Amino acid sequence: MLMTIAIQTEALTKVYGSGNTEVVALRDAALTIRRGEVVALLGPSGAGKSTFLTAIGLINPPTSGTITIGGKLVMDGPDPRTNLPKFRRQHIGYVFQQANLIPFLTARENVQIAMEIDGWSGRASRRRALELLEYLGVLDRAEFYPSALSGGQQQRVAAARALANEPSVILADEPTAALDSHRGRQVMDLFRKVAHEKGAAAVVVTHDHRALDVFDTIYEMEDGTVRPASSLLSHAHP
Amino acid sequence: MNLAIRDIRHNLGRFALTILGVGTLLMVVMAMGGIYRGLIEEGTLLVDRMAADVWVVQRNTRGPIAEISRVPRNLVDRVAAVPGLESPREFVMHTIQRENNGKRLRMVVVGLSWPTDKGEWIPLIAGRALARNHYEMIADQSLGLRLGQVVRLGKDNYTVVGLTKSMTSWGGDGTAFFTLTDAQAIQFDLPGEAVRLERQARRARSEQQDASRAQPSLLERAFWSSSNIPALGPPMVSAVVARIAPGADPDAVVRTISGWSDVSVITHQGQQDLILKGAVERSRRQLGLFRLILTVVSALVMTLIVYTLTLDKLHDLAMLKLIGAPKRVILGMIVQQAILLGMLGFVTARLLAIKLFPLFPRRIVLKTDDLVQLGVVVFGISVLASGLGVWRALRVSPNEALTR
Numbered sequence: 001m002l003m004t005i006a007i008q009t010e011a012l013t014k015v016y017g018s019g020n021t022e023v024v025a026l027r028d029a030a031l032t033i034r035r036g037e038v039v040a041l042l043g044p045s046g047a048g049k050s051t052f053l054t055a056i057g058l059i060n061p062p063t064s065g066t067i068t069i070g071g072k073l074v075m076d077g078p079d080p081r082t083n084l085p086k087f088r089r090q091h092i093g094y095v096f097q098q099a100n101l102i103p104f105l106t107a108r109e110n111v112q113i114a115m116e117i118d119g120w121s122g123r124a125s126r127r128r129a130l131e132l133l134e135y136l137g138v139l140d141r142a143e144f145y146p147s148a149l150s151g152g153q154q155q156r157v158a159a160a161r162a163l164a165n166e167p168s169v170i171l172a173d174e175p176t177a178a179l180d181s182h183r184g185r186q187v188m189d190l191f192r193k194v195a196h197e198k199g200a201a202a203v204v205v206t207h208d209h210r211a212l213d214v215f216d217t218i219y220e221m222e223d224g225t226v227r228p229a230s231s232l233l234s235h236a237h238p
Numbered sequence: 239m240n241l242a243i244r245d246i247r248h249n250l251g252r253f254a255l256t257i258l259g260v261g262t263l264l265m266v267v268m269a270m271g272g273i274y275r276g277l278i279e280e281g282t283l284l285v286d287r288m289a290a291d292v293w294v295v296q297r298n299t300r301g302p303i304a305e306i307s308r309v310p311r312n313l314v315d316r317v318a319a320v321p322g323l324e325s326p327r328e329f330v331m332h333t334i335q336r337e338n339n340g341k342r343l344r345m346v347v348v349g350l351s352w353p354t355d356k357g358e359w360i361p362l363i364a365g366r367a368l369a370r371n372h373y374e375m376i377a378d379q380s381l382g383l384r385l386g387q388v389v390r391l392g393k394d395n396y397t398v399v400g401l402t403k404s405m406t407s408w409g410g411d412g413t414a415f416f417t418l419t420d421a422q423a424i425q426f427d428l429p430g431e432a433v434r435l436e437r438q439a440r441r442a443r444s445e446q447q448d449a450s451r452a453q454p455s456l457l458e459r460a461f462w463s464s465s466n467i468p469a470l471g472p473p474m475v476s477a478v479v480a481r482i483a484p485g486a487d488p489d490a491v492v493r494t495i496s497g498w499s500d501v502s503v504i505t506h507q508g509q510q511d512l513i514l515k516g517a518v519e520r521s522r523r524q525l526g527l528f529r530l531i532l533t534v535v536s537a538l539v540m541t542l543i544v545y546t547l548t549l550d551k552l553h554d555l556a557m558l559k560l561i562g563a564p565k566r567v568i569l570g571m572i573v574q575q576a577i578l579l580g581m582l583g584f585v586t587a588r589l590l591a592i593k594l595f596p597l598f599p600r601r602i603v604l605k606t607d608d609l610v611q612l613g614v615v616v617f618g619i620s621v622l623a624s625g626l627g628v629w630r631a632l633r634v635s636p637n638e639a640l641t642r
């Protein structure tokens with residue numbers, strides 16, 4: 001049972017600011033995601049979706065609560081329980097609303113850097129970067145700088161970077177906002193394929209209710225808490 | 239994949255401009271050291287080239303190069319009689335400022351003891367040494383005179399027969415060589431008004447003396463030209479120089495002349511030390527301070543540049559952290575860029591120096607030792623300068639990659 005759990009959060013709370021400007025973005029958020037499970041996170045703006053995603057992505061420490069990834073306790077409140085940069089580059093792949101590519105690296109180099117900082121050789125990382133770019137249909141843009149790519153192309157390069165190190169957790173915050181529905185669908189399918197084949201867990205924040213059939217489970221966030229979106233479950237896969 | 243180089247390649251124009259700026263600053267630091275070396279070379283070139291082991295000068299003065307020295311002309315005969323000395327000769331040196339073709343001409347006039355000394359020892363870049371006992375001169379090119387040019391000094395015309403390079407006083411005035419008598423003629427050529435006043439003053443002094451009262455015709459002599467008045471004697475020279483004969487004991491020679499009450503003796507080494515300890519020493523401290531301040535300014539400027547470069551990249555650095563880049567990748571990128579900036583700035587400074595220093599009015603001498611030293615200092619500054627940027631970069635949170 002333990003082996004099949006990819007991500008588990010318990011009583012996750014995040015408070016921004018203090019006094020008058022205090023905002024409680026997460027309120028005892030609890031969620032368990034199995035390996036190979038593809039999860040959608042819905043909810044109105046300001047519900048705390050991004051905060052939740054960055055917390056389990058280990059780039060935004062919670063105020064209290066615990067995060068366990070792959071059976072390992074990684075955050076105990078605001079305190080890291082592991083080498084976070086190393087854990088991030090080996091286990092977590094990120095895609096965000098804005099592609100967030102490094103502007104002075106070409107598309108290929110943006111994918112390659114994720115592998116090189118994890119100790120890959122230049123040659124191996126280069127080959128894999130080109131494979132991923134080909135798979136995502138942007139091989140012809142491999143030697144272009146991000147500024148010369150369309151929003152959709154940038155997003156696909158970012159997806160390639162997220163998948164480069166074969167992460168066990170894929171986190172995506174409205175990744176398809178900049179893509180047309182066909183390309184958006186393609187990226188989602190890819191996440192699903194990787195999740196199912198490699199046993200990774202994927203958490204995707206989305207507003208696109210037409211594409212919900214891709215997901216195994218759908219959760220809704222409201223006011224900092226997570227609950228299953230029972231009303232929408234009928235649309236999803238079994 | 240080297241991130242520092244990738245970043246620079248992508249912002250090449252901006253980086254190049256920054257390097258040019260740093261390079262110009264470092265060129266000035268380089269110049270400060272070079273001007274000091276130039277001062278030493280210029281100040282000592284004349285003394286080094288002259289075949290003079292001892293300088294006999296006016297008592298308690300530091301010799302004609304450092305200040306004014308006057309010794310009687312017949313001192314040369316006394317020096318000639320000292321055992322262990324050879325080729326003694328008179329030496330005249332003084333600075334004059336005259337007009338030439340409406341331009342100000344400031345020069346150090348050196349008189350050579352013709353015919354013993356025709357100036358064969360002077361390093362010429364064109365022309366020849368003196369060949370006649372009158373009306374010829376060897377001029378330093380810094381005076382702006384051409385070979386064959388005729389210059390009017392006092393009542394006579396002098397033809398430039400030879401040119402030297404970097405023969406200047408420590409004050410930067412070009413040197414011109416004449417025969418001794420020509421040099422003195424130039425020195426004592428006073429405007430008519432000055433001569434009239436001098437004679438008037440002489441007469442006034444004479445009127446108060448008993449001798450003049452007893453013999454009024456003596457008063458007439460006060461109006462004669464000074465060289466014709468027996469009591470005044472012939473014009474003085476600046477010093478007498480001589481070589482020490484092979485095998486002779488320099489200490490014994492110095493001891494002998496030191497015993498004379500009216501003169502002092504300076505060795506070749508002593509002469510050099512006097513020059514360096516005098517005005518050159520003060521210039522050295524002045525330049526040294528400037529150099530220090532400029533080095534500090536360079537360090538501050540480079541710190542700010544590296545800090546600004548880091549601020550501009552903060553979002554990218556946060557993104558690198560987000561995807562799990564270890565500290566050393568972030569740190570390496572900033573330190574490498576700082577070092578690259580410093581070293582390329584240094585190379586730029588060197589190249590600018592090669593192109594620009596020859597156009598400077600004073601001689602700038604770049605010694606390899608000084609350059610290596612500056613290079614090491616620049617390297618150190620580069621590493622220090624990246625400190626502030628590194629501090630800022632390490633503080634950035636990966637979460638900042640997501641906020642625009």
Ligand SMILES: Nc1ncnc2c1ncn2[C@@H]1O[C@H](COP(=O)(O)OP(=O)(O)O)[C@@H](O)[C@H]1O
Nearest residue numbers: 016017023025044045046047048049050051052
């Ligand atoms: N860095 C921050 N500082 C202060 N408040 C924040 C910060 N980030 C988010 N918030 C607040 O936390 C709440 C949840 O935000 P967020 O997680 O971005 O929600 P969502 O992604 O669902 O729109 C909002 O009220 C937002 O204003």
Ligand SMILES: [Mg+2]
Nearest residue numbers: 049050051173
């Ligand atoms: Mg959001």
